[in-house]
Amino acid sequence: xxxxxxxxxxxxxxxxxxxxxxxxxxxxxxxxxxxxxxxxxxxxxxxxxxxxxxxxxxxxxxxxxxxxxxxxxxxxxxxxxxxxxxxxxxxxxxxxxxxxxxxxxxxxxxxxxxxxxxxxxxxxxxxxxxxxxxxxxxxxxxxxxxxxxxxxxxxxxxxxxxxxxxxxxxxxxxxxxxxxxxxxxxxxxxxxxxxxxxxxxxxxxxxxxxxxxxxxxxxxxxxxxxxxxxxxxxxxxxxxxxxxxxxxxxxxxxxxxxxxxxxxxxxxxxxxxxxxxxxxxxxxxxxxxxxxxxxxxxxxxxxxxxxxxxxxxxxxxxxxxxxxxxxxxxxxxxxxxxxxxxxxxxxxxxxxxxxxxxxxxxxxxxxxxxxxxxxxxxxxxxxxxxxxxxxxxxxxxxxxxxxxxxxxxxxxxxxxxxxxxxxxxxxxxxxxxxxxxxxxxxxxxxxxxxxxxxxxxxxxxxxxxxxxxxxxxxxxxxxxxxxxxxxxxxxxxxxxxxxxxxx
Ligand code: URP
Ligand code: ZN
Ligand code: ZN
Numbered sequence: 001x002x003x004x005x006x007x008x009x010x011x012x013x014x015x016x017x018x019x020x021x022x023x024x025x026x027x028x029x030x031x032x033x034x035x036x037x038x039x040x041x042x043x044x045x046x047x048x049x050x051x052x053x054x055x056x057x058x059x060x061x062x063x064x065x066x067x068x069x070x071x072x073x074x075x076x077x078x079x080x081x082x083x084x085x086x087x088x089x090x091x092x093x094x095x096x097x098x099x100x101x102x103x104x105x106x107x108x109x110x111x112x113x114x115x116x117x118x119x120x121x122x123x124x125x126x127x128x129x130x131x132x133x134x135x136x137x138x139x140x141x142x143x144x145x146x147x148x149x150x151x152x153x154x155x156x157x158x159x160x161x162x163x164x165x166x167x168x169x170x171x172x173x174x175x176x177x178x179x180x181x182x183x184x185x186x187x188x189x190x191x192x193x194x195x196x197x198x199x200x201x202x203x204x205x206x207x208x209x210x211x212x213x214x215x216x217x218x219x220x221x222x223x224x225x226x227x228x229x230x231x232x233x234x235x236x237x238x239x240x241x242x243x244x245x246x247x248x249x250x251x252x253x254x255x256x257x258x259x260x261x262x263x264x265x266x267x268x269x270x271x272x273x274x275x276x277x278x279x280x281x282x283x284x285x286x287x288x289x290x291x292x293x294x295x296x297x298x299x300x301x302x303x304x305x306x307x308x309x310x311x312x313x314x315x316x317x318x319x320x321x322x323x324x325x326x327x328x329x330x331x332x333x334x335x336x337x338x339x340x341x342x343x344x345x346x347x348x349x350x351x352x353x354x355x356x357x358x359x360x361x362x363x364x365x366x367x368x369x370x371x372x373x374x375x376x377x378x379x380x381x382x383x384x385x386x387x388x389x390x391x392x393x394x395x396x397x398x399x400x401x402x403x404x405x406x407x408x409x410x411x412x413x414x415x416x417x418x419x420x421x422x423x424x425x426x427x428x429x430x431x432x433x434x435x436x437x438x439x440x441x442x443x444x445x446x447x448x449x450x451x452x453x454x455x456x457x458x459x460x461x462x463x464x465x466x467x468x469x470x471x472x473x474x475x476x477x478x479x480x481x482x483x484x485x486x487x488x489x490x491x492x493x494x495x496x497x498x499x500x501x502x503x
Contacts, residue, residue, distance in 0.1 A: 007045070014053050014366045034391070050403070051400070053088070054397060055398060056087070058084055059381055061092055061316055061318035064077055067321070067342065069330070078452055081119045082448060083348040085443055088435060090398075095127070096127055097130075104136055104140045119454075120452065121442065127151070128153045129153070137174045138174075150181065150381070152183065154168060156168075156184065172233040172235045175466065178462070179462030179463075179467065181236065182466075183238045184226045187219050187291060188219075200338065205336035219291050223251060227259065230260075236262065237262070239262070240317070251305075260465070264314065267349065270354075290342045290343075312380060316347045319342065320347075320416055321341040321343060345418040348415060351373055354373060356429050374388045379464070395439075402432075406429045409426045415448075
């Protein structure tokens with residue numbers, strides 16, 4: 001009589017900490033034992049020669065969301081989650097995006113109505129806050145955080161989304177009070193606006209000028225300012241989709257000073273460059289995202305940041321728009337770069353690209369790969385240990401990888417609804433061939449074994465990562481007080497005020 005529902009035998013299990021040979025036993029959707037000679041399963045998988053990894057946790061993707069220029073993403077919660085799981089991701093955290101004037105509670109309900117009947121894997125929601133009214137800050141956010149929406153994104157650019165510094169502080173203050181993580185889209189709005197106007201006035205409307213208008217300087221400045229706001233409030237932030245060495249250096253400097261600044265980069269900043277926006281005709285539109293891909297030097301910097309821990313998470317920022325009049329060319333066949341919906345697809349290739357070019361070349365090791373794509377994401381967004389690792393008691397969300405499978409990327413092998421991939425033609429080695437969600441086989445033999453609506457909503461806890469440093473240094477020796485303002489930006493040796501008095 002088998003004692004487990006499922007036994008994964010003979011694989012090499014890797015977590016963010018270790019790689020070890022073990023069988024993995026699953027019962028009632030959870031991992032119940034790791035070890036040798038565990039007994040039998042009703043179902044068994046022989047993982048000899050394979051890697052047994054935690055399923056990926058995708059912390060940044062846009063699904064069934066309307067872009068800032070009013071275009072609906074190509075993927076809904078069915079195609080988006082199917083595509084994710086074929087690429088080894090078993091949990092997604094897309095956004096419930098507030099448009100100005102909307103109640104966030106209502107927005108969240110609308111996204112639930114879309115996701116519930118369609119998602120094939122588990123999901124949570126970050127909130128996008130574009131209108132931090134007193135009602136939102138004082139009533140809605142605290143209630144939503146208690147209901148498990150424990151992270152939100154704010155924008156420093158885009159006309160309809162951006163917050164000014166005062167509003168950013170309001171949001172950071174609410175996050176501090178309630179224990180939520182704030183994700184920041186850091187680009188200097190007025191620099192983008194000024195450069196865009198000059199470029200368009202000069203007749204430079206083609207896709208490649210998108211990259212020119214979103215400067216590295218503007219990204220670096222906004223990252224610096226976001227860090228300053230975070231430091232003043234003593235509230236951690238996560239800077240999303242970092243593309244440039246300029247922004248990465250600001251983040252690294254803050255981390256070196258002991259501030260809790262987390263950061264994310266994405267495949268487009270490793271595999272694409274601004275040159276891709278110069279492709280024939282309007283083809284560059286397929287590569288327009290914000291911030292834009294940069295150059296080989298910035299790519300190398302991103303790899304360095306992944307290897308040395310500057311980046312805690314690696315996300316796709318899947319923002320899928322078809323290359324036709326429903327998406328990228330929604331404003332007509334020859335839109336200006338300002339009229340092109342921002343974003344690139346990547347939810348299915350996120351893990352295989354990093355595995356192949358990161359682990360396969362020795363730039364990062366397997367354990368860092370797991371940390372960047374799964375464990376850290378789960379920790380930073382309040383899903384750990386239920387998600388993001390392989391341990392007794394966790395959900396049995398597992399991706400079994402064939403590390404030797406070689407393929408050349410083409411859109412036909414993917415499961416999104418986008419119609420193209422920006423990574424076409426890249427050769428990769430390694431792919432997750434069997435994927436389990438809560439102990440159930442969801443992908444095997446290139447086939448989907450899941451139904452619409454199988455995914456469950458995940459209310460998230462307040463992450464440890466979002467806790468303030470609690471800086472309060474009452475009697476500092478001025479001689480040693482070389483950086484008092486950094487340690488507690490609102491205190492001096494003669495006047496000490498707990499930051500908590502201000503929030
Ligand atoms: O270009 C991008 N990244 N589009 C998606 C929205 C965002 O800012 O992440
Ligand atoms: Zn963004
Ligand atoms: Zn995004």
